[in-house]
Amino acid sequence: MIRLENISKQYDLGGTTVDALKDVSLEINRGDYAAIMGPSGSGKSTMMHILGILDSATGGKYFLEDYDITALPDKEQARIRNKHFGFIFQSFNLFPELSAIENVMLPMSYAGIPYKTRKDKAVDLLQEVGLGHRMTHLPTMLSGGEQQRVAIARSLSNDPDLILADEPTGNLPSDKGEEIMEILESLNKRGVTVVMVTHNPAQGRRAGYVIELRDGMLIPGSPNLEAQNV
């Protein structure tokens, strides 16, 4: 589904450059459940951003379904993010001005879905994550776990092929985190590809495989690299 070839990412800090990713090549297949792990500052978030076309690599190539999308026009990038990717963030990133249901409806408005349809879909999704009774609440009126479940419902609104979750349980107590993990696992069972950054080794073990980063480089012997031979 996704193939990265020799991806590197440098940040230019006025004189000094930071190599956030160095020559990373990997492949993620449809239906995979991958965990990205590594110490702080090792490039996990950078990797997620590049996978999600939220940032552009300074070197290398990105193939999506064998199409080279390394340098797509902005409008095309936006369309792919909207229709094919779902994002879940550590800090939830809900819009405080919008109610739970409006937050879930938002990505559908960019897909051009009519009001009634996106509202029905949002109701279904919120019920699915157990928030049928919180639809019109503003995010500030919801607990962290509830907010993250709204964010998951939002990420699912356009039926994405790939969920990208950067430390989705990082801001949650472990029991609430467990709820999130269960939702992600059930999504993966339904065939959605899930890539998740985590610091939690237990969560890493529950994934299909772990991509390990250190200083912006993939650790050789990482299971993914043995399985694929890029």
Add this chain to the structure above:
Amino acid sequence: MFKEPVKIILRRFRDRTLESGLLIIAVALGIGAFAAGLSLIMNTMEFSNQIMSSPEYRELVISTRSEASEMENPVEEKLVQENAVLTAADLEAANLAPGVEWAYVQNNSRLHLITADTGNMRPPEDMSPPGGDNAGGGEPRADDRQGIQISEEELAEMEADSSIIIAEFDEISGYEVTSQFFNSWDITASSGSLISEADITGTENVIVLGSELAALLAGESMEADELLGKKLLSREGYQTIIGIMNPVSEGFDQEYFSPYKDETGGFSGFRRRFMDTQLRFAVEDPEDLDSTAVLLSDWFESQLGEDQVVISNPRAEAEQLVSRNTGISLLILFLSAAGFFIALVNVSNIMMSRVLRMKKNVGILMALGASKNSIRKLFLTEALVLAVSGGIAGALLAIPLSGYMETAAGIEAGSWLYITIGAVLAGGLTTLFGLIPSRQFMKIDPAQAMRSAS
């Protein structure tokens, strides 16, 4: 129903009441000042063009010096008056000045009508003293009116006669004119004829009626053009109505016009003594006014002696007034534009801080599928909300403001057109300035936007 991203913008606007309110007030004041200033200058210029194109401002008015001086010094005036008397014959001065298109006499005049009520009464005693009480030229004096006394029986007979018009009001004002008056003002007759040379040399009393006066005299029982050929009863005698004018814009519609005669019938010598005749010379091209004035001045000097006539140039006076008004209006426009610009810079600043607070949200919106184009549209919505609400409030502010300024500048009710144009123009500029801060998002990646605080 608004789409969700637009709701974010609108609710942010609503939730920050103080900031949004101040923004709108700043914009409204700026737009209001600018629109009022623009409206003032445009209406000033339009009004100036309008009055400058009036025939009145293509004329030189010649009157005897006595008239100008008599108010201050009546004793001296008598001496002067003996020398200088203007008559229609002096209109031939026009032959010497090639720029002159039309030359005519136009004197103020008045008719005292006999009504069914006042017919048997004596004419009023309180006639104004000789010498004229207004600057526009002499009016017939008491001597002129002593002619007609009518008994009740005679009046009843006249009322029965359908060829005689007895008015319901006892005075009408108008002008004694020579025929080129009508050419100069481009006046045409709607029925009957205008005053011709024959009427001026003839002995019959004839008058031409302005359209509104004709309607008033005809009353409800008659069509106005049925007045033609009938005789209007006045103390000065019967006035045969020979024509009715088409409406003209210059305030002549309520007046009558009678032929100017140097010697009023039967009272020879009267005009010579008491009436000041004003001669008017209309040029085709206002550029010729000054040179024509010199030529006319020479001619009258050779005819009447030095310093006997005053040549006034209404256009020169009006131009002075117009240039003063235009100067003041320009200054006001400059000040209001400066105020508006300062408001715009402030708006841009406040918008910048709003946009910075939105930065992380912009990153999230992009992650969820917003293209840069749709982000731009979103901020355009915000700028438009500001510009439109500020523009409407500003226009509402500008209407009384410019109305007041225009009254002060002596301009007739200016149109709202320029306020609207000004508000739309200023609203457009506000939108542009409001958009400047969001341009930063056109260059950055979503990841970069999302990483920002807030």
